[in-house]
Amino acid sequence: MDTIQIKDKKFTISIKEQDILAEVARVANEINRDLAGKNPLFLSVLNGSFMFTADLMKHITIPCEVSFVKLASYQGVSSTGVIKEVIGITEDLTDRTVVIVEDIVDTGLTMQRLLENLGTRNPKEILIASLLVKPDKLKVDLNIEYVAMKIPNDFIVGYGLDYDGFGRNYSDIYTVVED
């Protein structure tokens, strides 16, 4: 399937599953090498990173834990508008090496908020593993240690990522076709 329709938008295939999986395996090997002996805790950010997390973890061979968090958006009373609250952390992060597993870093604002939140829980270190990064859209200074693929600014779906809730199930990544 080279093109798909989701609601009002057409998407065309841009990254094939086999290419995604090769990059995910490369990232896993880098993590195995860098974090050996550190018993990292992988914190997967739902919903978008469920497929990435599953494929990544199949290649992680060092002792580790995996857990899942969600970011709940709500309109805050502060002038900054939308605030994202981290829900679902049951683990004690004190002195842990934490690896955030995220689907995509766009402006980086979501990741910055997450880092601020997790940083208050006394971890030893926090590292970021992102499936995708849009480097031209980054608005904040972020150190993303592990990146599977860098992509242009276009909106994408598939491999866990959605358009209005749909499209997460595709094993390839598709880019929106502007008309």
Ligand code: 5GP
């Ligand atoms: P940021 O705070 O970095 O601007 O946005 C990060 C979030 O925006 C991601 O976790 C994801 O939910 C969403 N996002 C950004 N770009 C895309 C995209 O191209 N496709 C999809 N499906 N979601 C995106």
